[in-house]
Amino acid sequence: MTDRYAVIGNPIQQSKSPLIHGMFAQATGQDMEYTLLETPLGGFAGAVDAFRAAAGKGMNVTAPFKLDAFAYATERSERAQLAGAVNALKFEGAQVLAENFDGVGLVRDVTHNLQRQLKGRRVLLLGAGGAARGALLPFLAQQPDRLVICNRSLEKALELAAIAAKQGAAPGQVLGCSYADLDGQTFDVVFNATSASLRGELPPVPATVFANCGLAYELAYGKGLTPFLRLAQNAGVKRLADGVGMLAEQAAEAFAWWRGVRPDTRAVIARLSVALV
Numbered sequence: 001m002t003d004r005y006a007v008i009g010n011p012i013q014q015s016k017s018p019l020i021h022g023m024f025a026q027a028t029g030q031d032m033e034y035t036l037l038e039t040p041l042g043g044f045a046g047a048v049d050a051f052r053a054a055a056g057k058g059m060n061v062t063a064p065f066k067l068d069a070f071a072y073a074t075e076r077s078e079r080a081q082l083a084g085a086v087n088a089l090k091f092e093g094a095q096v097l098a099e100n101f102d103g104v105g106l107v108r109d110v111t112h113n114l115q116r117q118l119k120g121r122r123v124l125l126l127g128a129g130g131a132a133r134g135a136l137l138p139f140l141a142q143q144p145d146r147l148v149i150c151n152r153s154l155e156k157a158l159e160l161a162a163i164a165a166k167q168g169a170a171p172g173q174v175l176g177c178s179y180a181d182l183d184g185q186t187f188d189v190v191f192n193a194t195s196a197s198l199r200g201e202l203p204p205v206p207a208t209v210f211a212n213c214g215l216a217y218e219l220a221y222g223k224g225l226t227p228f229l230r231l232a233q234n235a236g237v238k239r240l241a242d243g244v245g246m247l248a249e250q251a252a253e254a255f256a257w258w259r260g261v262r263p264d265t266r267a268v269i270a271r272l273s274v275a276l277v
């Protein structure tokens with residue numbers, strides 16, 4: 001029987017997940033279907049119950065249900081717990097296993113697809129919301145020389161730095177700061193994990209942070225040359241990236257978790273890439 005998967009969210013029509021998982025399934029010869037599941041607010045648990053009752057095997061979860069999925073799960077991975085949000089579920093009988101693959105997908109894109117190492121590097125992470133939180137543990141596992149988390153509301157950046165310290169970061173290795181503190185500092189890699197680009201806004205980052213920067217990475221996908229990427233480009237950064245690779249890699253992680261086979265992401269990235277102009 002064909003195994004059933006879906007992405008649940010509201011709205012959900014814009015989701016690329018059915019296309020991505022359809023391409024993965026075809027390339028790896030997996031017998032599965034993957035559909036969109038739009039669910040009213042407050043309807044998450046009922047919709048997932050029904051999907052499981054109809055032999056659903058797993059789901060991706062997107063806004064606004066990542067916290068509902070966290071609550072619904074019976075087992076949560078360490079990274080899902082740390083991110084405080086869930087983007088993939090696997091159903092095994094009465095068990096509901098929860099994962100968050102956004103951060104590992106991001107790191108895989110940077111180290112494997114873009115061939116940039118974070119180990120021993122000075123890394124700047126802009127933002128301290130859900131996206132930044134998801135990246136924290138996977139970034140730490142790469143052992144950067146320094147990870148600076150910068151946020152408008154300083155207390156959220158400090159909170160993430162405190163979590164990193166609890167997770168074994170060396171003293172001074174992970175620091176929280178505000179934008180004004182970035183004056184005079186430079187970084188090898190800069191990530192924009194704020195939601196500013198979704199509204200065409202620029203986080204107030206000084207262009208001087210890019211002086212020796214080899215990669216500027218916008219976690220948002222499909223927005224072209226965002227104000228953040230334009231600033232980096234004008235400051236001379238040679239390599240710019242948006243979140244298309246992260247999107248493909250987090251999907252590949254979920255696919256491997258569900259199906260036991262890791263698909264190649266190159267065809268998906270080529271299909272979904274939007275020119276950074």
Ligand code: ATR
Binds near residue numbers: 129195202
């Ligand atoms: P997400 O899940 O996309 O991370 P979020 O949890 O709402 O969304 O977090 C949004 C992040 O973008 C926050 O770090 C927010 O900063 P504050 O915590 O100070 O609000 C940041 N952000 C949003 N718009 C921004 C802007 N114009 N400039 C700088 N940071 C911005």
